[in-house]
Amino acid sequence: MHSPHHLDEMLPRKARLHLLVRDGPVPAPSSARKVQCSACHLRRICLPAGLSESELERVDDRLVTSLRKVAHGQTLFRAGDRFNALFQIWTGFFKTVIGSSQGREQVTGFQMAGDLMGVDGIDMGLHSVDAIALEDSQVCVIAYEDIEALGRELPPMQRHLHRIMSREIVNDHAAMLRLGSMFAEERVAAFLLSLSDRLRTRGFSPSSLVLRMRREEIGSYLGLKLETVSRTLSKFQANGLLFVCQRQIQITDPAGLKHVLDGVTA
Amino acid sequence: MHSPHHLDEMLPRKARLHLLVRDGPVPAPSSARKVQCSACHLRRICLPAGLSESELERVDDRLVTSLRKVAHGQTLFRAGDRFNALFQIWTGFFKTVIGSSQGREQVTGFQMAGDLMGVDGIDMGLHSVDAIALEDSQVCVIAYEDIEALGRELPPMQRHLHRIMSREIVNDHAAMLRLGSMFAEERVAAFLLSLSDRLRTRGFSPSSLVLRMRREEIGSYLGLKLETVSRTLSKFQANGLLFVCQRQIQITDPAGLKHVLDGVTA
DNA sequence: CGCGAACTTGAGGCGTGTCAACCCCTGTGG
DNA sequence: CCACAGGGGTTGACACGCCTCAAGTTCGCG
Numbered sequence: 157m158h159s160p161h162h163l164d165e166m167l168p169r170k171a172r173l174h175l176l177v178r179d180g181p182v183p184a185p186s187s188a189r190k191v192q193c194s195a196c197h198l199r200r201i202c203l204p205a206g207l208s209e210s211e212l213e214r215v216d217d218r219l220v221t222s223l224r225k226v227a228h229g230q231t232l233f234r235a236g237d238r239f240n241a242l243f244q245i246w247t248g249f250f251k252t253v254i255g256s257s258q259g260r261e262q263v264t265g266f267q268m269a270g271d272l273m274g275v276d277g278i279d280m281g282l283h284s285v286d287a288i289a290l291e292d293s294q295v296c297v298i299a300y301e302d303i304e305a306l307g308r309e310l311p312p313m314q315r316h317l318h319r320i321m322s323r324e325i326v327n328d329h330a331a332m333l334r335l336g337s338m339f340a341e342e343r344v345a346a347f348l349l350s351l352s353d354r355l356r357t358r359g360f361s362p363s364s365l366v367l368r369m370r371r372e373e374i375g376s377y378l379g380l381k382l383e384t385v386s387r388t389l390s391k392f393q394a395n396g397l398l399f400v401c402q403r404q405i406q407i408t409d410p411a412g413l414k415h416v417l418d419g420v421t422a
Numbered sequence: 423m424h425s426p427h428h429l430d431e432m433l434p435r436k437a438r439l440h441l442l443v444r445d446g447p448v449p450a451p452s453s454a455r456k457v458q459c460s461a462c463h464l465r466r467i468c469l470p471a472g473l474s475e476s477e478l479e480r481v482d483d484r485l486v487t488s489l490r491k492v493a494h495g496q497t498l499f500r501a502g503d504r505f506n507a508l509f510q511i512w513t514g515f516f517k518t519v520i521g522s523s524q525g526r527e528q529v530t531g532f533q534m535a536g537d538l539m540g541v542d543g544i545d546m547g548l549h550s551v552d553a554i555a556l557e558d559s560q561v562c563v564i565a566y567e568d569i570e571a572l573g574r575e576l577p578p579m580q581r582h583l584h585r586i587m588s589r590e591i592v593n594d595h596a597a598m599l600r601l602g603s604m605f606a607e608e609r610v611a612a613f614l615l616s617l618s619d620r621l622r623t624r625g626f627s628p629s630s631l632v633l634r635m636r637r638e639e640i641g642s643y644l645g646l647k648l649e650t651v652s653r654t655l656s657k658f659q660a661n662g663l664l665f666v667c668q669r670q671i672q673i674t675d676p677a678g679l680k681h682v683l684d685g686v687t688a
Numbered sequence: 689c690g691c692g693a694a695c696t697t698g699a700g701g702c703g704t705g706t707c708a709a710c711c712c713c714t715g716t717g718g
Numbered sequence: 719c720c721a722c723a724g725g726g727g728t729t730g731a732c733a734c735g736c737c738t739c740a741a742g743t744t745c746g747c748g
Binding site: 264279280285307321322324330335336376377420 | 520521526527528530541542543544545546550551570573574577580581583584585586587588589590591592594595596597598599601602603642643644645686
Binding site: 386 | 693697
């Protein structure tokens with residue numbers, strides 16, 4: 157039924173921990189005391205295209221004031237915390253969670269390098285979700301006032317922030333479609349394809365994914381129980397769509413995964 | 423079990439069609455050829471607080487270029503349409519729908535007077551949802567370039583737009599919590615309370631609501647089938663929480679409705 | 689080496705979907 | 719003025735997808 161090629165790639169696991177590590181040397185913003193967005197490997201994601209030299213200088217001067225490390229399992233901010241800065245992920249991986257006070261939890265999203273976190277706090281001046289690091293991470297701290305001011309001075313920056321927030325809204329609508337109108341298999345397929353897409357955008361392999369989150373967190377995000385997520389992944393493997401080895405997933409038949417979604421997307 | 427007071431208010435139905443109509447005369451922006459945001463009854467919702475006289479003039483001069491009527495059942499824009507303007511509802515009621523191409527539909531939100539629509543299109547330059555009028559409506563058309571320019575000139579306007587988009591993100595997260603972590607009764611209760619809240623914010627009665635959407639549309643928004651929505655409303659009525667009369671709902675026990683949510687919210 | 693967390697897999701139960709009948713209200717045309 | 723058609727809503731019986739509960743496995747870590 158399924159073709160076992162690439163199966164060798166799945167073992168041994170420890171040897172593949174570097175799968176998602178960048179392949180070139182990384183300019184270290186912390187080394188120079190002042191953060192240099194213009195030299196950052198993520199500038200194509202974090203900054204709008206087509207900024208002039210002088211504009212880039214202004215960004216370097218005023219945008220990122222500091223770098224903050226967040227250890228695996230620690231929170232960057234909690235629901236209810238006072239809002240005054242946005243956070244752009246430099247390295248690492250986060251989840252955002254709502255309603256964690258005591259009852260049920262709902263994961264509202266997973267964020268990776270280049271993603272912006274914290275815009276949920278702009279409206280009320282208070283954060284509305286917990287942001288929790290799923291691995292040791294580093295984030296660029298951007299004072300909200302600074303990005304406001306920069307947006308007024310540089311129209312491309314203004315447009316860029318609008319686009320980021322717009323994209324988050326569109327993503328949330330896609331999440332609502334998953335949660336409201338799809339079967340378990342469709343939700344998991346959509347989740348994997350979305351993750352694969354985001355990895356490709358960042359220059360990583362779209363077929364080799366290392367999940368940074370547990371089954372329970374995937375389930376919360378998709379409105380399923382962890383057992384259902386596990387069963388669904390097993391079924392996909394049985395159908396030859398992918399190989400599962402703990403948190404590493406090798407997509408062998410992306411077209412087949414998309415086919416699971418037929419009838420929903422269009 | 424339930425107390426039948428206010429039952430008389432439910433009949434006859436035709437006599438109550440004016441329930442949600444404003445109680446004062448409405449300044450008509452279309453009468454003066456130029457739209458006057460500064461005189462609009464919705465200015466406390468559409469505009470940031472604390473604008474000076476001269477700033478208000480600038481808003482009047484440059485923000486709203488035209489008014490557009492959308493008949494009941496017609497679309498304001500469709501997914502895939504080119505984006506170039508935002509729409510602020512002046513009168514009426516809309517739903518936004520994703521994935522309507524042919525398969526399943528997911529309602530992503532309901533919008534009423536004062537709500538801004540169309541920000542989903544900023545990112546890709548294309549709208550990602552259909553916006554459909556649930557009753558005869560009128561919307562203020564705001565060219566995106568104009569609101570960008572105004573944001574650069576007037577920091578409160580810039581902040582205002584950011585807050586609106588942030589609020590939409592927070593709302594979407596609440597929707598994800600409903601869809602991913604709640605039982606049918608909890609979803610319906612949360613929906614009614616949210617609607618009640620938005621009506622109060624606009625100065626309407628929070629206990630007398632006239633639903634502008636069908637059961638099927640409520641169900642889509644909540645990830646339920648119309649029969650489940652209907653059954654749940656009937657059960658709430660049997661439990662004395664509210665009275666249902668077609669699309670009119672009288673909330674008689676808001677605390678009881680909130681109690682349905684206990685264990686989820688906190 | 690042994691413990692615990694994360695994951696997998698199976699069996700059975702429950703909440704919601706499915707299907708269908710019926711009612712109400714509205715609009716239309718004879 | 720009434721007959722009729724059609725859309726929206728309600729309610730019931732049954733089916734099914736996912737949840738619940740539980741046992742067993744693998745992996746990581748002290």
